[in-house]
Amino acid sequence: MSDHKDIMLDETDDLMISGGDFFVGESLTQETGIILRLNQGDLKSDPILGPNLIQLEHGVESESDFVERVRIHLKRDNKNYNAVKSRINMNFKKQ
Incomplete structure (x- = not known):
């Protein structure tokens, strides 16, 4: 990934x-965190960007559904999930 x-x-x-x-400073982690906190419609410049992760918190989705949603929205901002996944702390708890 670029600097x-x-x-x-x-x-x-x-x-x-x-x-x-x-x-x-190095902003990849910061940028990733901001994206993951977004809900769709939060950004006027890209209203589709935002994984709406709060929806998954109480849903029936699996961990793989959660990861796929993160992957899609990071890709939308030209970020490679595999390159940043070690920087993401995802505590997926199935209820």
């Missing part, structure tokens, strides 16, 4: 400032 550099956000999604300027 992902962008303006970084802190744990509350506020801009990180360093020395009076925006802090820039």
Whole structure:
């Protein structure tokens, strides 16, 4: 994957400032996390992007359904699931 550099956000999604300027760093994990929190319709520029993972939390879908939804939405943003899956903490619990 290419080198992902962008303006970084802190744990509350506020801009990180360093020395009076925006802090820039490796952003692949940050970008992936933002995508996984989206619901469809959240982004005006791409209203289809957003895996709606909260729907799966109480549904009857399997872990493979969950992973496939993540894979599809990461691919929509040109991210390879296999390259980032070690950075994703998915605690799939079947009820």
